[in-house]
Amino acid sequence: MNKIEGGCLCGEIKYYSKLDPLFTTVCHCSHCQRQAGTAFSIIIGIDRKSLHISGELKCYEDIGNSGKPVYRKFCGNCGSPIISDVRVSPDLLFIKAGTINNIKSLRPTKEIWTDHKLDCITINGITEKHKTDGK
Ligand SMILES: [Zn+2]
Numbered sequence: 001m002n003k004i005e006g007g008c009l010c011g012e013i014k015y016y017s018k019l020d021p022l023f024t025t026v027c028h029c030s031h032c033q034r035q036a037g038t039a040f041s042i043i044i045g046i047d048r049k050s051l052h053i054s055g056e057l058k059c060y061e062d063i064g065n066s067g068k069p070v071y072r073k074f075c076g077n078c079g080s081p082i083i084s085d086v087r088v089s090p091d092l093l094f095i096k097a098g099t100i101n102n103i104k105s106l107r108p109t110k111e112i113w114t115d116h117k118l119d120c121i122t123i124n125g126i127t128e129k130h131k132t133d134g135k
């Protein structure tokens with residue numbers, strides 16, 4: 001049984017994983033804000049090898065605060081951001097949580113880059129907060 005399933009707005013990109021997410025994190029960094037077009041991203045960390053994707057993703061090569069590449073992959077047709085492939089975490093992929101099918105099941109427990117957080121945002125259930133990336 002698939003533990004994670006999702007896809008983009010137009011339906012061209014679909015993905016699944018048979019493994020549970022490793023963590024669910026709210027990222028307030030300025031790059032996620034711009035890419036998502038809103039105040040923050042919720043990202044799901046999963047084992048890279050467990051993710052199966054169909055459809056062709058486009059890629060924007062960003063540079064993370066580590067100075068290493070962050071490959072931000074999105075649907076070339078509808079523009080939905082799907083995956084961040086962060087070179088400092090080679091075993092993981094980060095799914096943009098707004099694209100998963102059962103979004104109501106998500107329970108984010110960690111916030112990062114809270115220095116960029118809008119003052120009006122409070123997220124319930126957070127047990128760990130970091131001003132930067134927490135590394
Ligand atoms: Zn699409």
Ligand SMILES: [Zn+2]
Pocket residue numbers: 027028029030031032033041113
């Ligand atoms: Zn971010």
